[in-house]
Amino acid sequence: MRIADYIRDIQDFPKEGVGFKDITPLLNDHAAMMEATKQLLALVGDKKVDRVVGMESRGYFFATLLAEKLGAGFVPVRKPGKLPFDTISQEYSLEYGTDILEMHVDAIKPGEKVLIHDDVLATGGTAEAVCKLVERLGGEIVQVNFLMELSFLHGRDKLAQYEVKSLMSY
Numbered sequence: 001m002r003i004a005d006y007i008r009d010i011q012d013f014p015k016e017g018v019g020f021k022d023i024t025p026l027l028n029d030h031a032a033m034m035e036a037t038k039q040l041l042a043l044v045g046d047k048k049v050d051r052v053v054g055m056e057s058r059g060y061f062f063a064t065l066l067a068e069k070l071g072a073g074f075v076p077v078r079k080p081g082k083l084p085f086d087t088i089s090q091e092y093s094l095e096y097g098t099d100i101l102e103m104h105v106d107a108i109k110p111g112e113k114v115l116i117h118d119d120v121l122a123t124g125g126t127a128e129a130v131c132k133l134v135e136r137l138g139g140e141i142v143q144v145n146f147l148m149e150l151s152f153l154h155g156r157d158k159l160a161q162y163e164v165k166s167l168m169s170y
């Protein structure tokens, strides 16, 4: 089974010029979703992970599956104003806009080992902001992984000090 066969390309979404990578076919097929989870787990290997951090919203799907398999807690990163408790905020830029990401102040304890997961690495702005949030809370980032990276946008350059892995590269 090829995971890439379950990624649908949508041209000019959400804006003209963007080639959008749609993961809903992958989520729609149980066997494909489980295979992708297995392959992401293989990227993590035998690293100890206390918390898996997932980015709203498409990062949540596999981040929670990974947390379950790794015996780790799940931490949601959300867009502003959505988290009910005290938060820390970090501004970031996207392939198509700018925004702020937030995390609960008590989501990660100093010294905890953190896996960060998102579906797509594009410009790297989102992942860079999340790395900053995790480190501001004292977390130790053991890996940042993605289903896919859009290598022509060079998002890895923003994450040079971390172990960055992805299942697919375009």
Ligand SMILES: O=P(O)(O)OC[C@H]1O[C@H](OP(=O)(O)OP(=O)(O)O)[C@H](O)[C@@H]1O
Binding pocket: 055, 056, 057, 058, 059, 093, 094, 095, 096, 118, 119, 120, 121, 122, 123, 124, 125, 126, 127, 155
């Ligand atoms: O590497 P970057 O250029 O920062 O882009 C990658 C981010 O963009 C997408 O999220 P989006 O903000 O579209 O939100 P969504 O998951 O809620 O659709 C994607 O799921 C990543 O989180």
Ligand SMILES: Nc1ncnc2[nH]cnc12
Binding pocket: 018, 019, 020, 021, 022, 095, 120, 122, 123, 150
């Ligand atoms: N081209 C793209 N497809 C899916 N998600 C994205 N996030 C940023 N760029 C993206």
